Amino acid sequence: MTVLSISGLTVVRERATLLADIDWEVREGEHWAVLGPNGAGKTTLLAVAAASLFPSAGSVTLLGQRFGDADLGELRTRVGLSSSSLNDRVPPHEQAVDVVVTAAHGVIGRWQEGYDASDVARASDLLARVGLRAFADRRFGSLSEGERKRVLLARALMTDPELMLLDEPAAGLDLGAREALLRLLTRLSSSEGAPPSVLVTHHVEEIPVGTTHALLLSRGRVVASGPIAQVLTSPLLTQAFGIPLQVLSADGRWTARATPG
Numbered sequence: 001m002t003v004l005s006i007s008g009l010t011v012v013r014e015r016a017t018l019l020a021d022i023d024w025e026v027r028e029g030e031h032w033a034v035l036g037p038n039g040a041g042k043t044t045l046l047a048v049a050a051a052s053l054f055p056s057a058g059s060v061t062l063l064g065q066r067f068g069d070a071d072l073g074e075l076r077t078r079v080g081l082s083s084s085s086l087n088d089r090v091p092p093h094e095q096a097v098d099v100v101v102t103a104a105h106g107v108i109g110r111w112q113e114g115y116d117a118s119d120v121a122r123a124s125d126l127l128a129r130v131g132l133r134a135f136a137d138r139r140f141g142s143l144s145e146g147e148r149k150r151v152l153l154a155r156a157l158m159t160d161p162e163l164m165l166l167d168e169p170a171a172g173l174d175l176g177a178r179e180a181l182l183r184l185l186t187r188l189s190s191s192e193g194a195p196p197s198v199l200v201t202h203h204v205e206e207i208p209v210g211t212t213h214a215l216l217l218s219r220g221r222v223v224a225s226g227p228i229a230q231v232l233t234s235p236l237l238t239q240a241f242g243i244p245l246q247v248l249s250a251d252g253r254w255t256a257r258a259t260p261g
Helices: 042-049 072-076 084-089 096-105 117-129 145-157 175-190 234-241
Strands: 002-013 016-027 031-035 057-062 079-082 163-167 197-201 213-218 221-227 245-250 253-258
Touching (some): 002 042, 016 221, 031 042, 042 163, 042 197, 079 145, 096 117, 096 145, 117 145, 145 163, 221 234, 234 245
Parallel strands (some): 031 213, 163 197
Antiparallel strands (some): 002 057, 213 221, 245 253
């Protein structure tokens, strides 16, 4: 089953073409990495996939609903999203459990919404699932960068999403926190009933084990798309990043470095 289908997608903002003629599909059981240099259009593509940005041209069908005909607000509740922009919008005084539970109403910051005991219990269970059982009452602003990433991951799971979108989840983490997060993402993606996912990153080292497919972008266009081993090759990453690169893989993890000489 196809959960996201994009055809001829173009996004133009303030006379700048951010994405041009993108064709892409995400199916059930697939876990995608979207890579490319700064300005490649990765975050813009994720915003379209999250039903947060309407394209200038082309067609988008998300969870069986075509943009232009669908209620995009309703679609957003069916997609789990974790991003740095969301991190910046969370009130620092908000308790971790409230950061998670407010996803049930699609809001940031708990105000007058009503939540029943089952909502709070689910939020607490999800915090436990990401290793933060004891942090439910901690203020979001007091958490480390890695802990905040885990809270937002729990929030993305709150509505039992049909598609998970993760925008640079490991950005800004130290080595230990990055590896802990990648192990968590691997465990979540391999669990029974895990939704398909799309993870945006600049670095192949931040791709978790279990990622099945990759989309490589450069200057708003697709360089390559398909099974990860066919896309993450030295020639294709060299083409996308504009520097000679050597790409290696071992045990489901990837590394890339500039070619000597």
